[in-house]
Amino acid sequence: MNIEFIEALQQIQKDKGISKDILIEALEAALISSYKRNFGTSQNVRVEIDKDKGDVHVYSQKNVVEEVEDDLLEISLEDARAINPKYEVGDIVEREVTPRNFGRIAAQTAKQVVVQRIREAERGVVFNEFINRESDIITGNVARVAKGMVYINLGKTEAILGPTEQMPNEEYNHGERIKTYIVEVKKTTKGPQIVVSRTHPGLIKRLFELEVPEIHDGVVEIKSISREAGSRTKIAVESKDPNVDPVGACVGPKGARVQTIVDELKGEKIDIIKYSKDPAEFISSALSPAKVVTADINLEEKTAKVVVPDYQLSLAIGKEGQNARLAAKLTGWKIDIKSESQAKENQE
Structure with missing residues (x-):
């Protein structure tokens, strides 16, 4: 030398x-x-x-x-x-x-x-670049699909979208540009491994932060999210400014803001709920689009007995119990739903 x-x-x-x-x-x-x-x-x-x-x-x-x-x-x-x-x-x-x-x-x-x-x-x-981006959204192109794994080109490296992190019935085509949520960045002998998700509730949170300036600025706060990826999501929001409607801010002019997110998620339905410190009010809103007649709250057991009109029982429960399940997860309460007729029979 x-x-x-x-x-x-x-x-x-x-x-x-x-x-x-x-x-x-x-x-x-x-x-x-x-x-x-x-x-x-x-x-x-x-x-x-x-x-x-x-x-x-x-x-x-x-x-x-x-x-x-x-x-x-x-x-x-x-x-x-x-x-x-x-x-x-x-x-x-x-x-x-x-x-x-x-x-x-x-x-x-x-x-x-x-x-x-x-x-x-x-x-x-x-590694240092991406470890600081955990719990953030990243955009990349589908590089290849092999053995159920989707590899996404991020420029300097690739991210891995595993089978459990993929949305049901969503196809990933070569070169397609998609947004994913960085779940974890690991150090391996072959370099950093970036694990991403399309099903994580954090993806919803970050998409709303990108699309809704009021959330990005801290005027509107996301209180909780419950999601069944590819099908339906419920998101509870609260405004720190009495002059700002949190639901309206998230929906956007003519529904434009929420529609952008729905399009990104290939048609996944999104219910935007106004958060309330009153459990009865919050649970009633969470069961939207069904209308609640009464909500009887048990604070000690954190359970709620909810009564809805007869014709809205199936709507409140949802297909295969999805609406009730998502509402329970969103609020953190165990919810028992009955129709007015069933409630009357129980009283008699």
């Missing part, structure tokens, strides 16, 4: 942000292994690279002892003092043992180490 090599390291430092000193330290450690492997020795050695000229030197290291048991690792005090009278037991004697053709081995090792370190540094940059 030579001065051109040092100049190359300086350029890498400038372009990739990897310290020249860190590269040299890594290279020195790798050259120790290369030396031992190529020259079949188990003796202790130290490799030193001249940071200005790029010259490589190998030094054997032996511990100074009273009685030598392993002459590859130890040297007697008598022999050590023959080299330098100042040596004492416990000191380390170094001698240069740089092989004549070690430059070629060093050059090969340097290339491998530098390439590996650049790759590691680039992976680190990608």
Whole structure:
């Protein structure tokens, strides 16, 4: 190796942000292994690279002892003092043992180490970029679909959309541009692994933050979300400004804001509910589009007995119980729904 090599390291430092000193330290450690492997020795050695000229030197290291048991690792005090009278037991004697053709081995090792370190540094940059974006939305293009997994191109890396994170009946076509929610960013031996979702309730939250300025600015707050991905979502919102209607802000002019989100979610229905601190009022709103006649609240058990008009019972419960299920999840209350006729029979 030579001065051109040092100049190359300086350029890498400038372009990739990897310290020249860190590269040299890594290279020195790798050259120790290369030396031992190529020259079949188990003796202790130290490799030193001249940071200005790029010259490589190998030094054997032996511990100074009273009685030598392993002459590859130890040297007697008598022999050590023959080299330098100042040596004492416990000191380390170094001698240069740089092989004549070690430059070629060093050059090969340097290339491998530098390439590996650049790759590691680039992976680190990608990891640091995306670890700060957990619980955020990211847009990418479908790169490929294989064995039920959807791989999304994010530019510098790929994200993985697993089977459980995919919306039912949603097809993912090559090159299609989609928004996903970053669930987790993991460090692996092959670089950062970015796990994304299309089913996570957080996707709904972030989409509303993007589309509704009042939510982004903190005037309207999302209190809770319950979702059955691909089918229906209920979202409870509250306004911190009495002059701002939270539901109207989320729906937007002529329904434009919520429609943009529905389109992104391929037609998933979204019920926007006005949050209330009064449990009876909140539960009644959560069962929308059904109209509630009465709601009897048990605060201790956190249960609610709700009565709806006879003709709206099926609407309140929903197909396969979905409306009632989502309302219960949205409010955090156990809800028992009865029609007016059923409630009357129970009273009698």
